[in-house]
Amino acid sequence: MMDRKKIGSAGMRLPSVDRILRSDAADPLVRMYGRNEVTEAVRRSLHVMREEMLAGEVIDSGEAQVLGAAADILERGSMPSLRRVINLTGTVIHTNLGRAMLPDEAIAAVADVARGASNLEYDLDAGGRGDRDRHLEDALLRLTGAAAATVVNNNAAAVMLVLNTLALGGEVPVSRGELVEIGGSFRIPEIMNRSGCTLIEVGTTNRTHIKDFRNALSPETSLVMKVHASNYVITGFTAEVPEKEIAALCHANDRPFVIDLGAGSLIDLTRYGLPHEATPMDALQAGADLVTFSADKLLGGPQAGVIIGRKDLVDRLKANPMKRALRCDKMTIAALGAVLRLYSDPDRLRERLPTLRILTRDAEEIEVMARSLLTSFSSRFHEIAEVSVVACESIIGSGALPARTLPSAAIALRPLNSGNGGGSVLARIRASFAALPTPVIGRIHDSAFLLDLRCLEDARELADLVMTLRIAA
Numbered sequence: 001m002m003d004r005k006k007i008g009s010a011g012m013r014l015p016s017v018d019r020i021l022r023s024d025a026a027d028p029l030v031r032m033y034g035r036n037e038v039t040e041a042v043r044r045s046l047h048v049m050r051e052e053m054l055a056g057e058v059i060d061s062g063e064a065q066v067l068g069a070a071a072d073i074l075e076r077g078s079m080p081s082l083r084r085v086i087n088l089t090g091t092v093i094h095t096n097l098g099r100a101m102l103p104d105e106a107i108a109a110v111a112d113v114a115r116g117a118s119n120l121e122y123d124l125d126a127g128g129r130g131d132r133d134r135h136l137e138d139a140l141l142r143l144t145g146a147a148a149a150t151v152v153n154n155n156a157a158a159v160m161l162v163l164n165t166l167a168l169g170g171e172v173p174v175s176r177g178e179l180v181e182i183g184g185s186f187r188i189p190e191i192m193n194r195s196g197c198t199l200i201e202v203g204t205t206n207r208t209h210i211k212d213f214r215n216a217l218s219p220e221t222s223l224v225m226k227v228h229a230s231n232y233v234i235t236g237f238t239a240e241v242p243e244k245e246i247a248a249l250c251h252a253n254d255r256p257f258v259i260d261l262g263a264g265s266l267i268d269l270t271r272y273g274l275p276h277e278a279t280p281m282d283a284l285q286a287g288a289d290l291v292t293f294s295a296d297k298l299l300g301g302p303q304a305g306v307i308i309g310r311k312d313l314v315d316r317l318k319a320n321p322m323k324r325a326l327r328c329d330k331m332t333i334a335a336l337g338a339v340l341r342l343y344s345d346p347d348r349l350r351e352r353l354p355t356l357r358i359l360t361r362d363a364e365e366i367e368v369m370a371r372s373l374l375t376s377f378s379s380r381f382h383e384i385a386e387v388s389v390v391a392c393e394s395i396i397g398s399g400a401l402p403a404r405t406l407p408s409a410a411i412a413l414r415p416l417n418s419g420n421g422g423g424s425v426l427a428r429i430r431a432s433f434a435a436l437p438t439p440v441i442g443r444i445h446d447s448a449f450l451l452d453l454r455c456l457e458d459a460r461e462l463a464d465l466v467m468t469l470r471i472a473a
């Protein structure tokens with residue numbers, strides 16, 4: 001063991017914790033973070049400096065340096081874990097990056113109910129207890145034409161609630177082509193199992209016929225479910241039974257037909273030049289008795305799962321004690337309410353709903369934005385990477401419209417020493433963007449770091465961030 005005191009006396013001069021805390025320069029830090037936190041940060045800074053000195057490094061160890069290091073520690077430690085990032089991955093509705101961006105109207109509505117009391121479950125007219133679904137039901141019925149609606153925490157919860165309420169202990173036939181996994185932990189067979197019902201696999205992966213469903217029906221059948229092909233496509237020699245035929249079969253046998261729609265856009269997207277995506281209204285028209293869909297996918301709202309359909313069935317869902325465990329909080333209801341109000345004016349929806357605005361941005365406009373940023377990037381990446389604007393394809397994400405991409409433009413950073421070291425330079429570029437005060441998330445493709453600008457609305461902010469970029473040597 002080395003004798004620290006002896007080394008210290010041989011020229012090491014570190015100020016004491018007390019002396020640093022008593023200095024005027026410490027006051028602003030103490031005001032911002034509190035005495036305990038600052039004391040701990042100063043201790044840690046002194047410890048690091050002591051180690052560096054023991055390792056033989058010559059460092060500046062004055063009070064100002066210790067406080068500077070402590071301030072860095074405090075700043076890093078006070079950053080919230082969940083923070084805003086800039087999504088330049090090219091996937092618009094990105095589950096890992098929080099899915100839909102809320103419109104200002106929804107953010108204001110959330111802030112309003114979050115700040116104080118609200119009439120969440122209070123009937124202002126009658127002066128008594130009310131139902132929290134009431135705040136969303138009218139709008140949902142008006143927009144979809146359904147007879148009843150309820151809302152839960154997300155679409156996975158919606159599917160679970162439907163199965164647990166209507167199919168507990170019973171059988172649920174589903175086409176083999178639809179036994180899907182969505183985003184890692186939502187697997188139809190497992191959800192069925194956990195909801196207390198037995199999955200009956202129908203048909204084959206690529207072809208399912210109405211006779212397969214007919215054969216699957218038994219006295220134990222509780223309902224028939226269809227899962228919308230959301231994050232994959234089956235092509236080639238395929239056959240899918242039209243929803244109308246399954247509905248007719250179900251109704252002839254007095255069984256509910258449930259469609260898990262997944263993305264569920266509330267308007268016909270072809271009106272905005274986007275590919276057609278099945279709507280909840282289409283599903284009802286085809287004869288579904290209940291339809292479930294996410295509120296934070298194409299709908300462009302907060303995380304929630306919407307269930308619409310027959311009133312007697314929705315009433316049973318509401319009476320299930322599980323509903324209480326799966327219900328939405330007031331902030332979600334406020335946000336979804338505000339988003340649904342925007343839908344009542346489809347002509348202005350595109351400018352007001354960020355998801356729709358971003359999905360419908362044309363490639364030319366995105367390319368112009370990319371070119372306007374070239375100088376900022378080129379000067380920052382001088383001698384590190386070649387900077388160019390390239391055409392690329394954005395994807396909608398969250399399983400919506402899986403086979404379709406949207407033409408877009410990206411800034412491509414191609415490391416100049418592309419030999420063996422190229423891979424690690426790419427990794428460092430990626431890491432440096434992720435380490436920005438507002439992290440910027442791109443993707444690595446074809447030995448380049450790509451920033452698809454489809455989701456970028458503030459080019460100035462990105463230019464400013466790039467100026468502060470620190471790329472590790």
Ligand SMILES: *Cc1c(COP(=O)(O)O)cnc(C)c1O
Pocket residue numbers: 154155156157182186227228229230231260261262263293294295304305398399
């Ligand atoms: C996304 C999706 C789900 C899960 O919805 P969450 O809102 O993420 O819980 C379920 N089913 C389908 C078909 C989906 O696309």
